Amino acid sequence: MLAAVLQIRDGALNVLLWQRAMEPALGRWALPGGRLGASEDVQSSVSRQLADKVDLREVAHIEQLGVFSAPDRVPGRRMVATAFLGLVPCDADPAVPSDTRWHPVAALPDTAFDHAAIVRDAQDRLRAKLSYTNLGFALAPAEFTISALRDLYRAALGHPVSATNLQRVLARRGVLVPTGRTAASGPAGGRPAALFRFAEQRLRVTDAFAVLRPPSGEPGLDGAPGTRRSASDLVHPVVT
Amino acid sequence: MLAAVLQIRDGALNVLLWQRAMEPALGRWALPGGRLGASEDVQSSVSRQLADKVDLREVAHIEQLGVFSAPDRVPGRRMVATAFLGLVPCDADPAVPSDTRWHPVAALPDTAFDHAAIVRDAQDRLRAKLSYTNLGFALAPAEFTISALRDLYRAALGHPVSATNLQRVLARRGVLVPTGRTAASGPAGGRPAALFRFAEQRLRVTDAFAVLRPPSGEPGLDGAPGTRRSASDLVHPVVT
DNA sequence: TCAAAAGTGTTCTAGCTACACCCATGG
DNA sequence: CCATGGGTGTAGCTAGAACACTTTTGA
Incomplete structure (x- = not known):
């Protein structure tokens, strides 16, 4: 353990x-x-x-x-x-x-x-999981600006992340919700940033898998909920 | 175990x-x-x-x-x-x-x-994993026709699969290779099907993740090989 | 010549990235 | 009024779904 x-x-x-x-x-x-x-x-x-x-x-x-x-x-x-x-x-x-x-x-x-x-x-x-789930909630504070979130993603992913696109991807997926409030400007001025929070505090797979998905609007043969990427996905056959 | x-x-x-x-x-x-x-x-x-x-x-x-x-x-x-x-x-x-x-x-x-x-x-x-890896190799025989493969995918996924698109997706990813040979026609005639095999017999993640990927052609901050979906991905917080 | 099965060409779309541009604030 | 950081609009790209059409066989 x-x-x-x-x-x-x-x-x-x-x-x-x-x-x-x-x-x-x-x-x-x-x-x-x-x-x-x-x-x-x-x-x-x-x-x-x-x-x-x-x-x-x-x-x-x-x-x-x-x-x-x-x-x-x-x-x-x-x-x-x-x-x-x-x-x-x-x-x-x-x-x-x-x-x-x-x-x-x-x-x-x-x-x-x-x-x-x-x-x-x-x-x-x-x-x-940062890419295809809402897992960011576990790294971020309760409320945050997009650029703060961008910095967290950058640190975790190890590559530059665009605040613009991060915003839109997460918003489209319904992962982020605006709180309506804004953060104060920094000492050098600049437009005050809007504050957001994560819609949920539990892991959810947000990016339904685009590949080999069931025909649009299909129920599937066995009533299963389509081939979305399940919350279980893994295992390295590597180290054991 | x-x-x-x-x-x-x-x-x-x-x-x-x-x-x-x-x-x-x-x-x-x-x-x-x-x-x-x-x-x-x-x-x-x-x-x-x-x-x-x-x-x-x-x-x-x-x-x-x-x-x-x-x-x-x-x-x-x-x-x-x-x-x-x-x-x-x-x-x-x-x-x-x-x-x-x-x-x-x-x-x-x-x-x-x-x-x-x-x-x-x-x-x-x-x-x-059928969706984003070459895992089909573990379900299929050494050589197979596309429609046989389609039937396997359909059985595993639980929904209809188009042979046309399955072919193209797997071919583009380099997962399938043609053997050059063809299967005999069925009793009712029909064009003989080309035979394929999987390029590899070991698990490989084939679908690099489209989301939050590093800026095109970027090395990443820490020399890591970009944010491809790793072969490890899982765990249901559910049953334990 | 026709039915059956395989395979190709083409269009359409979702979901991104990229980038130019506009907005709000402090000095 | 300008530098600084935040936010929006929009074009373009990629991968895959959908579907019409062509090809190759047996009877």
């Missing part, structure tokens, strides 16, 4: 790591996690661990990444880990313990075991 | 189920699976189980679906299962043991535990 908790800080994507105080891998940085309790499922467990161990309660979204199970991934004893992606809004500043710290994913320190691969998977998942 | 192995049979998507001979859920139909060995990862383990227990070796693709861990999912004792999707080409006719049988996923019998939900997840995953 491991969590790659991501947050945008200072314009870059960061991950929360904890410095190991025990062998194996003493002193190296590792993802927070713990063991599954008897009366909880993996998702509740990981949320609980984050609250208990690193005092992190502002996780806006959490989802499974997959099971990492190479027999030798942890030297010494067999450890099978279920990895999660967690996202924290950029305006949250949780007081984490002294042995944990945020690290830019672009410049990870010396990490324990296969945790660097897990972080890479988490980043890939985030990038993919 | 459970596998939802899917195959198209008689124009419908089927799943391999095994009838339980023990309590709990005696007599109900369940997904094949078993326990993880000490020196294998989950993926090798599930492949091994399929070969050992149901003599199934023709699995063309296998991938993780996720971890199912509701504390009460199996009455009696705590069971956490890692579920997999497996695909068998439609021309394989593996000799499965007498207590296992293929069942249409559209009309599942009385299934044990949460296995019906796992089958639903497997079907969703298959439908999604």
